[in-house]
Amino acid sequence: MGKWGRTVAMMTMMMMIIDGESFVPFCEYTYEYFPPCLHFLTGIYHKPSRRCCAHIDKLNRIARHRKENPRLLCQCVQLITKGKQPSMLSDRIQDLPSLCNTRLSFPISSSMDCSTVQDGD
Template sequence: MSPLFVLFVLVLSISKPVVSIPVGQDGNSGPCKDVFDNFSACSEFIEGGACNDPSATCCQKIATLNAIVNQENGGRVRICRCIEFFSMYNASRPFITSRIQELPLKCNTQLSFPISERMNCSSIDH
């Protein structure tokens, strides 16, 4: 079991739940595994890495996350909370606002879920 998953489960178990996050269909994957797998393709760009453009893979993964939002009841909240957790876990490499703003433009898409320098999902609509 990955340390990230264990930490996430620990945080969920001691915090007051605001919204439930569904577990993967197989029961063995974490509630954020699909989000981490997809969103991590964009982390180098969003965190200000040397690349000036998001990779083609990043753009494909953003499209996948958008599809999850449109297909899953509560998907927008779940994805937001998972990205919020991702940003806390990688606090030493914060998201860069200008890169976040460039992402939908450079990937020729719209974001169906929020991403910000200081993630806070407590006030988003379901």
């Protein structure tokens, strides 16, 4: 198992302890779909890749599937990005929806408080 696989396995085990088994599938999707956007969100790339935008679309669909999903996805993104350097840039986060021709159905922030995220419809 590679370094990324060990990290995912460790975070998955940690999430099961934190929030129960229902949380695990959402973070697996987030670990697969969100990382392609990090190069743009941290300022390494000047625009999001096509893969990033396609994956944001997939995460949007997941967020809309069940009313608690936006909060769960927020928690997953928070776990992925917490303490990572470089950190996400707020202007890049704001630009992501328009550059990907979408709107976000779940929050992304450089300093998230997922406990305040309202459940979707």
